[in-house]
Amino acid sequence: MQNISLTTDLGLKDNYSAILKAKIISKSSDVRLIDISNEVNPFDILSAANLVKNSYQHFPKGTIHVILVHNYYDFKAELLLFTFDEHYFVCPDNGLPGLMFEGIKANHCQVIQLDKDRSTMLIFDKVAHAIACVVNQLSEEIGPKALHIQEKMWVQPVVTKNEIRATIIEIDRFENVITNVDKATFDRIGQGRTFELFYKHDDPLDRISKNYSDVQIGDPVCLFNEAGLLEISINMGKAASLFGLRKNETIQIHFSE
Numbered sequence: 001m002q003n004i005s006l007t008t009d010l011g012l013k014d015n016y017s018a019i020l021k022a023k024i025i026s027k028s029s030d031v032r033l034i035d036i037s038n039e040v041n042p043f044d045i046l047s048a049a050n051l052v053k054n055s056y057q058h059f060p061k062g063t064i065h066v067i068l069v070h071n072y073y074d075f076k077a078e079l080l081l082f083t084f085d086e087h088y089f090v091c092p093d094n095g096l097p098g099l100m101f102e103g104i105k106a107n108h109c110q111v112i113q114l115d116k117d118r119s120t121m122l123i124f125d126k127v128a129h130a131i132a133c134v135v136n137q138l139s140e141e142i143g144p145k146a147l148h149i150q151e152k153m154w155v156q157p158v159v160t161k162n163e164i165r166a167t168i169i170e171i172d173r174f175e176n177v178i179t180n181v182d183k184a185t186f187d188r189i190g191q192g193r194t195f196e197l198f199y200k201h202d203d204p205l206d207r208i209s210k211n212y213s214d215v216q217i218g219d220p221v222c223l224f225n226e227a228g229l230l231e232i233s234i235n236m237g238k239a240a241s242l243f244g245l246r247k248n249e250t251i252q253i254h255f256s257e
Contacts, residue, residue: 002031002135003063007052009040010068016120020068023124027132034059043070045152049099050170054227056087064131067091067100071123073150079112079123080149081130081142088134090127095152109146110139157181159189164253166230168245175238177245181230181253193255197222199232200243204254212236 004024010016017038025031036055040048048069056065065087071077073094080093084101090112091097097104112130115122133142157180158165164186166179177199186208196204205222212235215221220239225231232251233239240246 002028002131003034003060004031004131005034005036005052005056005059005063005065006038006068007036007040007048007055007065008038008068009042009044009048009070010038012038019121020066020124020127023128024066024131027128028135031131031135036065040069045070045094045096045099046154047170049096050227052089053100056089057085059087061086062088064088064090064134066127066131067096068123068127069096070094071120072118077118078114079126079130080109080146081112081134081139082109084108090130093146093149095150097149098151099154104149106146106149109149111143111146113143155180157185159185161189162255162257164189164255166251166253168247168249168251169229171240171245171247174233175240175242176225177232177239177243178225178227179230179232179251182228183224183230184228186224186230186253190255195253195255197232198252198254199239199245205232 008017021033036051048067052065052067071092073092078093079090080097081090082097082104112126114126130142133139155167164181166181168177169180170178196206198204205220209221209223212221212233215235217236218234220234222230222232234242
């Protein structure tokens with residue numbers, strides 16, 4: 001049985017995600033569909049890339065990962081198929097490949113060619129056809145090699161000898177605030193020094209915890225999450241709304257001199 005994961009901004013209120021699944025199973029009946037998320041914020045390719053790159057490795061090798069977010073990024077919009085780490089990925093040519101995995105270039109990708117009518121149903125049909133080609137080992141029927149693809153880059157933290165300026169890249173369902181600072185960067189700049197993390201004007205955090213429960217219920221906590229990114233949370237609370245933190249805002253981490 002072929003495993004297929006879905007990450008989309010189609011939502012669950014309307015029938016779009018159900019139709020996508022219906023078209024897939026109509027062309028490839030022996031498949032298992034697994035949602036990573038159908039509730040990515042509309043057009044938010046950074047969030048989609050973050051979800052997929054931190055999820056795909058938990059699936060069996062050979063899984064096909066469908067990422068349909070910001071599909072109509074251009075009037076000449078196209079879809080791509082590429083492989084990475086023995087997994088298959090289908091997504092729009094809107095910068096997603098490089099955001100998910102460094103080093104993905106045009107020569108790694110096949111173009112899933114669309115007709116002039118780039119309707120939602122046509123995109124779903126083309127995705128279902130590409131999946132069927134992979135399942136039946138007919139990849140050559142999907143389309144030609146890409147000559148060029150759109151490339152986008154992650155916003156990197158700004159670092160100096162004694163400071164990291166981090167950007168909030170995600171706020172999850174529990175309103176945990178996730179930054180773009182990974183543990184390697186934190187350790188490289190911090191070098192074991194004491195620090196103050198200013199998530200608001202006063203009362204900074206000065207300790208990295210291992211679990212939310214390291215602090216009392218209702219107290220703030222910072223830790224590195226399962227993806228290895230620095231996160232600001234409240235034990236059994238909602239950090240984003242309580243502290244007024246929003247995506248794309250910056251926070252400061254100061255290390256002692």
